[in-house]
Amino acid sequence: MLTFIGLGLYDKEDISEKGLRLIRNADHVFLEGYTSRLMGATREELEAYYHKPVRLLRRVDVEQHPEELLDCALRENTVFLCAGDPMVSTTHADLRIRAADRGIPTAIIHGASIVSAVCGLSGLQNYRFGKSCSVPFPQAHWSPTSPMEVISENRNLRLHTLVYLDIQDDHYMTVGEGIDLLEEMARKKQVKIPLYVGIARAGSDAPVVRAGPAGALRCADFGPPLHVLVVPGELHDMEKTYLSRFAGLC
Amino acid sequence: MLTFIGLGLYDKEDISEKGLRLIRNADHVFLEGYTSRLMGATREELEAYYHKPVRLLRRVDVEQHPEELLDCALRENTVFLCAGDPMVSTTHADLRIRAADRGIPTAIIHGASIVSAVCGLSGLQNYRFGKSCSVPFPQAHWSPTSPMEVISENRNLRLHTLVYLDIQDDHYMTVGEGIDLLEEMARKKQVKIPLYVGIARAGSDAPVVRAGPAGALRCADFGPPLHVLVVPGELHDMEKTYLSRFAGLC
Numbered sequence: 001m002l003t004f005i006g007l008g009l010y011d012k013e014d015i016s017e018k019g020l021r022l023i024r025n026a027d028h029v030f031l032e033g034y035t036s037r038l039m040g041a042t043r044e045e046l047e048a049y050y051h052k053p054v055r056l057l058r059r060v061d062v063e064q065h066p067e068e069l070l071d072c073a074l075r076e077n078t079v080f081l082c083a084g085d086p087m088v089s090t091t092h093a094d095l096r097i098r099a100a101d102r103g104i105p106t107a108i109i110h111g112a113s114i115v116s117a118v119c120g121l122s123g124l125q126n127y128r129f130g131k132s133c134s135v136p137f138p139q140a141h142w143s144p145t146s147p148m149e150v151i152s153e154n155r156n157l158r159l160h161t162l163v164y165l166d167i168q169d170d171h172y173m174t175v176g177e178g179i180d181l182l183e184e185m186a187r188k189k190q191v192k193i194p195l196y197v198g199i200a201r202a203g204s205d206a207p208v209v210r211a212g213p214a215g216a217l218r219c220a221d222f223g224p225p226l227h228v229l230v231v232p233g234e235l236h237d238m239e240k241t242y243l244s245r246f247a248g249l250c
Numbered sequence: 251m252l253t254f255i256g257l258g259l260y261d262k263e264d265i266s267e268k269g270l271r272l273i274r275n276a277d278h279v280f281l282e283g284y285t286s287r288l289m290g291a292t293r294e295e296l297e298a299y300y301h302k303p304v305r306l307l308r309r310v311d312v313e314q315h316p317e318e319l320l321d322c323a324l325r326e327n328t329v330f331l332c333a334g335d336p337m338v339s340t341t342h343a344d345l346r347i348r349a350a351d352r353g354i355p356t357a358i359i360h361g362a363s364i365v366s367a368v369c370g371l372s373g374l375q376n377y378r379f380g381k382s383c384s385v386p387f388p389q390a391h392w393s394p395t396s397p398m399e400v401i402s403e404n405r406n407l408r409l410h411t412l413v414y415l416d417i418q419d420d421h422y423m424t425v426g427e428g429i430d431l432l433e434e435m436a437r438k439k440q441v442k443i444p445l446y447v448g449i450a451r452a453g454s455d456a457p458v459v460r461a462g463p464a465g466a467l468r469c470a471d472f473g474p475p476l477h478v479l480v481v482p483g484e485l486h487d488m489e490k491t492y493l494s495r496f497a498g499l500c
Contacts, residue, residue, distance in 0.1 A: 004370065009360055013268040016258055016362065020267060085362060087370030093492055096373075100495045108370045110259055110453055112266065112335060112360035115376060120254065120337030120358045123346075126365060127384070131409055132377050157403070159381055203360055242343055245350045 002073035002099045004086035006111020009203025011040030012049045019109040023050045027076035030069055034059045035091060036083035036167065039226055040204055054081070062091055066098060073104045085113035114228055117202050118162055121209050122230055123242025124197070130159035130233075135178050137166045148185035151193070151231045158234040165227050172225035175200065175210075176218045179229070183214050197230040197247060198222055211247040252323035252349045254336035256361020259453025261290030262299045269359040273300045277326035280319055284309045285341060286333040286417065289476055290454055304331070313341055316348060323354045335363035364478055367452045368412055371459050372480055373492025374447070380409035380483075385428050387416045398435035401443070401481045408484040415477050422475035425450065425460075426468045429479070433464050447480040447497060448472055461497040 003022055008014025015023075023029055031043065031054050038046075047054050061069070072078045086092050086108055099106050119126045133150040147163065154161045163182070165173035175198035186193050193214065200208040200222040210220050211232075235243070243249035253272055258264025265273075273279055281293065281304050288296075297304050311319070322328045336342050336358055349356050369376045383400040397413065404411045413432070415423035425448035436443050443464065450458040450472035460470050461482075485493070493499035 006362065008266055008362075011268075013271070014266050014360075016264050016266055017270060018261075018263040021263070085366040085370065087373070088366055088376045090375055090488060092370075093373050093375070093488060097488070097491055097495055107455075108367075110264075110362035110367045110370065112256065112258075112362055113366035116335040116338055116363035116365040117358075117360045120335065120342075120360065123337070123343050125340055125343070126338045127382050129381065131380050131407070134377070153407070157381070205357075238340060238343060238347070241347055245347055 001077050001105050003079045003107045003109060004092060005079050005081050005109040006085040007038050007081055007083050008111040009117060010201060011038060012046055014112060014203055016109060022109060023079050026079040028072040028078040029054045030057050030080050032057045032062060032082040035089040038083045062095055066095055070099060070102055073099060074102060085111045088113055088115060112203065114202055118230060121199050121202055121207060122197050123239055123246060124160050124230060124232060125239065128160055130154035130157060130161060132162040134164040135166060135181050137168055137173060145185045145188055148182060148189050152191050155233050160233050161231045163229040163231060165229060175222045175227045175229060179214050179218050193231055195232050197232060200227045209247040211243040211249040251327050251355050253329045253357045253359060254342060255329050255331050255359040256335040257288050257331055257333050258361040259367060260451060261288060262296055264362060264453055266359060272359060273329050276329040278322040278328040279304045280307050280330050282307045282312060282332045285339040288333045312345055316345055320349060320352055323349060324352060335361045338363055338365060364452055368480060371449050371452055371457060372447050373489050373496060374410050374480060374482060375489065378410055380404035380407060380411060382412040384414040385416060385431050387418055387423060395435045395438055398432060398439050402441050405483050410483050411481045413479040413481060415479060425472045425477045425479060429464050429468050443481055445482050447482060450477045459497040461493040461499040
């Protein structure tokens, strides 16, 4: 049996009661640490909390060579942990299909995800978000403008856009870096983005949420990762009030 | 202090460790039961689990007369519980603003939400969803087609649509009822929806997920509530495979 368990947003206590019970009863515990990270907990803290060894999986262990993991799941109760909610990343969907191909029963225990948490943090309403997008770290000879195409299309429909910021090994894109990259794309596309919402450490005791134009937000101190951005479309009155009260919108 | 706590998707064990700890330490526990419901737990079961009395809030207690709740929060630690993740519903955002207006500190403990769970249940990828919509129960002289406008606009952009089904008191819209209403809208708008994905009891031990055309899904037995629908846009290969493996897509 292979159970995918979402750990939620920030630390060891963000897991559900159901998820924790299943981990403590599991024969094998694997943790995927490349699509996202639980920034408020180390692997050692998780092991102490679960009373279990936790094996860390690299991308290659899941996407190229999942044999060890699947062999465990074929014989015994195996849990696959990830930050947020499982399957929001396609690499997990692929693993569940591979498990089914080998006749391994699977299940999912859901966890809190930034996909919905962004509504509470920003006050921006769920049904007014369009398609989301990701900003990758720039690479030589490659500077995509597709995230700005998504944002512009959403803004034309008066919708908000959730913008995921890149993670590469131990390098986490900040709100400031994300805004710089988006502003460069906006210049190329000759569009103007009047307002950004930056969010840091969703799910922690001290999340930072700030709304403002690019210049103001680029200078704001958001503190340690993870960071995420929202580019709002048209704001309703209640959204404006919420951003004024809880995100310093002037 | 007023803390909004998401209970997650289905039963008492879907709450986070952090959320449960805060409830057990709270002076006052309120449960909002009109925007969504935890179908796998009664109020009495929650009270036994929390070792606390739980006061049930009707819409009027939150939207018209939140004074009692806010008076409690002004003096002592008060938690406001809801199914899913708080603030996905606008009524919660309004309450947080009212609390801030009275100088009451607020916080949010996130829970698993259908907004992200739908990805794991259906295999449809998060970044390929557009704006979501809701199908209301029909009322005399009022039959909106706006949900089909949202779906069509998303499908033109090759995006999936999450379709919330109405809850009115103890009346929960089923997948079959939702499809009938959407098909009627589709006829009026002269569009054709080739594929639906119906989901029942997300977060439970026995969720049902079925993909197929309207005719087939309308006859399928999804069992007890809550139900939700997805209208897929263009399917990627992995999404097709996932729906074949886990949702009976032919």
